[in-house]
Amino acid sequence: MPQRAQNTGVCRDCDGFATAAITTGVPRPDGSRATLRVTCPACKGTGTARRVRPLGAVIK
DSSP states (O other), X not given: OXXXXXXXXXXXXXXXXXXXXXXXXXXXXXXXXXXXXXXXXXXXXXXXOOOOOOTTOOOO
């Protein structure tokens, strides 16, 4: 029987790609390039969106 995928919300800002490595373009003495790691500020690097209560939901 097929397994159902969990319904995890994907972050709207980064589309699930929460981190990126950006090269500075400056070569190091060994030939490699320096990179910066950048994370999505909306999901804080998780790639998933937080669950939002439906509009009009009553909390008891």
